[in-house]
Amino acid sequence: MKEVILDTETTGLSISEGHRIVEIGCIELNDLIPTQNKFHCYLNPERKVSEKALEVHGYTDEFLSTQKKFSEVMDEFLKFIENKRLVIHNAEFDLSHLNNELALMGKKKLSNENVVDTLVLARDKFPGSPTSLDALCKRYRVDSSKRTQHTALIDCDLLAKVYINLLDQKEPTLNFKNEDNEKTIINSNSKNQYFKKVIRPTEEELKLHKEYLKNSLKKNFFN
DSSP states (O other): OEEEEEEEEESSSOGGGTOOEEEEEEEEEETTEEEEEEEEEEBOOSSOOOHHHHHHHOOOHHHHTTSBOHHHHHHHHHHHHTTSEEEETTHHHHHHHHHHHHHHTTOOOOOSTTEEEHHHHHHHHSTTSOOSHHHHHHHTTOOOTTOSSOOHHHHHHHHHHHHHHHTTOSSOOOOTTOGGGGTOOOOSSSOOSSOOOOOOOOHHHHHHHHHHHHHHHHSOTTO
């Protein structure tokens, strides 16, 4: 099943106060394994960033004013997430902002029917315990040292690892009939914390292994 880990950064918390999206990040998963497919963009929100939001992500008005508007990336974004389950931490927040952007463009809103909210999963699994992304990274020993500020792609990468742990699958089930498994880059950094590349033995290696077993079985190891 294809899923999309999704995260947004915004100018502020509430759409009722006119706040807009300034960054969208998406990482595609195929049977829980990250693929090479990503979607990422910074956006011109056409308004000022609040002081609190600036402290969170660090994107200045000057920087954002040079970026594309949501209308310019909307079709590409919708195509990327089409027919895929969305995995979001605190989905209500991100969906409300995405749907606000879509509504401003006269587009149909995203449904929450095919959305997994990892915040809800974490609260159900650890009632009464901290369930922020930072807290979950700490619980599952996911290295979050690069997260000095909130950025969409870094948060997506961390959430992908947390999501797998929340499902109690530290190593996703690989489809060994799929030859693409051998070619998949399964993590976005050099430290593959969860996944292992499938390496098939050569014909020569299989032959040598059979010969080794044959000779070993002839020996009596108890004498």
